[in-house]
Amino acid sequence: MSKAARSFIALVIVAAVGAAWIGSRRQPLLAYPAALLTLGAVYLLGYHVGKRRWIRRLAQRRGRPARDPVVDGFHRLYYDSMVFAQTSWLGTPALKCPLDLWVYQEIIQELRPDVIVETGTASGGSAHFLAAICDLVGHGEIVTVDIEENPSRPQHPMITYLRGSSTDEAILNQVRQRVRGRGRVLVILDSDHHKAYVLAELAAYSQFVTPDSYLIVEDTNLGHPVRPDFGPGPMEAVGEFLAERRDFSRDRSREKFFLTFNPGGYLRRLP
Numbered sequence: 001m002s003k004a005a006r007s008f009i010a011l012v013i014v015a016a017v018g019a020a021w022i023g024s025r026r027q028p029l030l031a032y033p034a035a036l037l038t039l040g041a042v043y044l045l046g047y048h049v050g051k052r053r054w055i056r057r058l059a060q061r062r063g064r065p066a067r068d069p070v071v072d073g074f075h076r077l078y079y080d081s082m083v084f085a086q087t088s089w090l091g092t093p094a095l096k097c098p099l100d101l102w103v104y105q106e107i108i109q110e111l112r113p114d115v116i117v118e119t120g121t122a123s124g125g126s127a128h129f130l131a132a133i134c135d136l137v138g139h140g141e142i143v144t145v146d147i148e149e150n151p152s153r154p155q156h157p158m159i160t161y162l163r164g165s166s167t168d169e170a171i172l173n174q175v176r177q178r179v180r181g182r183g184r185v186l187v188i189l190d191s192d193h194h195k196a197y198v199l200a201e202l203a204a205y206s207q208f209v210t211p212d213s214y215l216i217v218e219d220t221n222l223g224h225p226v227r228p229d230f231g232p233g234p235m236e237a238v239g240e241f242l243a244e245r246r247d248f249s250r251d252r253s254r255e256k257f258f259l260t261f262n263p264g265g266y267l268r269r270l271p
């Protein structure tokens with residue numbers, strides 16, 4: 001249905017509400033249905049005409065997959081087996097769930113980011129995967145930061161390795177230079193997973209994410225449902241970040257494969 005058609009339907013509803021409201025002044029029993037209709041109309045108007053972001057966000061939550069004991073059980077089985085530590089991309093360890101990598105591939109193909117910034121390189125498997133997808137779509141480059149040096153990381157013309165702590169001003173300056181003036185920037189946070197550090201990264205790296213693009217916070221599954229001993233981590237940091245920031249919202253549609261290491265961690269910057 002086109003936006004014009006939806007707006008027309010919303011206007012018809014508003015007219016109906018007006019009529020019901022006027023009627024309710026003569027007949028008080030009509031006041032309750034009139035109030036309900038008013039709420040529905042406001043919701044539809046906000047969602048379809050798109051002026052009220054909080055209403056749109058409320059509507060988006062309808063797409064949230066329910067927590068399912070089967071999915072959570074499989075998630076624990078998968079995670080506790082540590083198979084993610086035996087997962088590789090073209091021979092380089094990539095500490096990922098392949099279902100998330102497939103989602104990354106879909107996002108890259110859809111958005112064609114100019115720059116993908118990753119914090120937490122480790123062996124370089126995830127950076128190499130991202131570079132390979134950029135290569136296939138013929139666009140993009142990867143900037144990846146790690147506090148540790150590792151000379152055996154894969155070399156690729158689309159990958160730049162930066163060494164240092166991701167929140168150090170010197171590193172942030174280098175990232176800033178790389179993304180300056182670039183049309184579309186995607187950020188993936190996968191370094192230190194403790195809440196305070198993720199919050200610091202969210203504050204520093206959210207500025208680089210361009211409208212409509214993603215800020216992906218990895219391993220929000222820590223404590224939810226795996227590693228109940230972990231303590232406050234990425235999930236808690238995301239909660240605190242979103243409570244302050246109206247320009248990002250969770251995109252639950254990226255959790256369509258049920259198993260993700262990043263539940264509630266696919267944050268989309270609003271247009």
Ligand SMILES: C[S@@+](CC[C@H](N)C(=O)[O-])C[C@H]1O[C@@H](n2cnc3c(N)ncnc32)[C@H](O)[C@@H]1O
Pocket residue numbers: 093094095096119120121122123124125126127145146147148164165166167190191192
């Ligand atoms: C989970 S691993 C990254 C996995 C990698 N992205 C992959 O999928 O294969 C976390 C990495 O973050 C790095 N790290 C930890 N603290 C960091 C910090 N303050 N700044 C940058 N990197 C950090 C660690 O050295 C480690 O290599």
